[in-house]
Amino acid sequence: MANKNWTREEHILAFNLYCKIPLSKINSTYPAVKELAQILDRSDGSVAMKLANFMRHDPALKARNVSGLKRGAKGEELIWHEFHGNWEELAWQSEQILASKKIxxxxxxxxxxLLDLPKEGKERETIIKTRVNQSFFRKTILASYTESCCVTGIxxxxxxxxxxxxPWSVALKERMNPSNxxxxxxxxxKAFDDGLITVTPDYKIRLSKIVLDNVDNQTEKFFLPYKNAKIKLPQRFYPDAKFLEWHNQNIFKG
Structure with a gap:
C-alpha cells in the first residue's frame, strides 16, 4: 500500500467513521476500520491510528482525561475545527465522498x-439528503452511547x-449536533418527546406530574425506578446543558 500523505477527503472520511463507531472499536481489527482502509488503499493500522488522532480534539474526552494518541497531523485539527460546529455539512459531504469512493x-x-422516494427531481434530492443526515445522526448517537439506552440500559x-x-423542527442549526x-x-x-420525562442539565431524570399522578403497575415498573437517577453518559458528545435546560423549560410538563 502506498505511503502517502492523507488528503482532505481522506481526513473527512476518517472523521465520519470516528463519529459512527464506539471508541472501543477504534482498532485495526474492527470490520468498519478494515473496510475504510481498503477503500482508501491504506493499512488497517494507519486508519485506526488516524481515528485515534481525532480523540485529541474531543472536549468530552479531554474532560475525562482521555487524550487518544498524543501526536497527530495538522489535518485532523483542521477537519475537526471545520466540521465540529457544522454537523449537517459533515454528514452530507462525508457520505457523498464515501459513496464516490465506493463507486x-x-x-x-x-x-x-428508499420507500416512498420520488423517482427524480428536487423533492427526491431533498428527501435523500434529509434521510442521509438522519442516518448519520442515528449512527453517531448510538455509537456514542455504545448502543444502549441512557435511561434503562436496553x-x-x-x-x-x-x-x-x-426537536428537529425547532433547532434548525442544531438538528445534526450530536450534543443535541x-x-x-x-x-x-416517546415520553421524552411528549414532556412526560426530562433530563436535567446535571443529567438526572425527572418525571412529570402526569406520570407521578397516574401510578399503576406499569408506571411503577417502567418509570418510577428511574426517578432522579442519573442517565448513562455517552463516551463522547455529552448532551449540552443548554439544550437540556431548553427541554426542561419548553417541553417538560413538570
Missing part, C-alpha cells in the same frame, strides 16, 4: 430507506432511538 449511489452507500438496536433534545441527542428506547423516547 455507488449515496442512497445505497448510506443504507437509507441494548437492542431495533428498540433504540436517536432522540433530539430540542440522547439514545433512548422507544417508550422513553
Amino acid at each position: 455507488d449511489s449515496i442512497e445505497n452507500s448510506s443504507g437509507i430507506d 441494548a437492542i438496536p431495533q428498540l433504540l432511538v436517536a432522540s433530539h433534545i430540542i 441527542g440522547l439514545c433512548l428506547n422507544t417508550l422513553h423516547d
Whole structure:
C-alpha cells in the first residue's frame, strides 16, 4: 500500500467513521476500520491510528482525561475545527465522498430507506439528503452511547432511538449536533418527546406530574425506578446543558 500523505477527503472520511463507531472499536481489527482502509488503499493500522488522532480534539474526552494518541497531523485539527460546529455539512459531504469512493449511489452507500422516494427531481434530492443526515445522526448517537439506552440500559438496536433534545423542527442549526441527542428506547423516547420525562442539565431524570399522578403497575415498573437517577453518559458528545435546560423549560410538563 502506498505511503502517502492523507488528503482532505481522506481526513473527512476518517472523521465520519470516528463519529459512527464506539471508541472501543477504534482498532485495526474492527470490520468498519478494515473496510475504510481498503477503500482508501491504506493499512488497517494507519486508519485506526488516524481515528485515534481525532480523540485529541474531543472536549468530552479531554474532560475525562482521555487524550487518544498524543501526536497527530495538522489535518485532523483542521477537519475537526471545520466540521465540529457544522454537523449537517459533515454528514452530507462525508457520505457523498464515501459513496464516490465506493463507486455507488449515496442512497445505497448510506443504507437509507428508499420507500416512498420520488423517482427524480428536487423533492427526491431533498428527501435523500434529509434521510442521509438522519442516518448519520442515528449512527453517531448510538455509537456514542455504545448502543444502549441512557435511561434503562436496553441494548437492542431495533428498540433504540436517536432522540433530539430540542426537536428537529425547532433547532434548525442544531438538528445534526450530536450534543443535541440522547439514545433512548422507544417508550422513553416517546415520553421524552411528549414532556412526560426530562433530563436535567446535571443529567438526572425527572418525571412529570402526569406520570407521578397516574401510578399503576406499569408506571411503577417502567418509570418510577428511574426517578432522579442519573442517565448513562455517552463516551463522547455529552448532551449540552443548554439544550437540556431548553427541554426542561419548553417541553417538560413538570
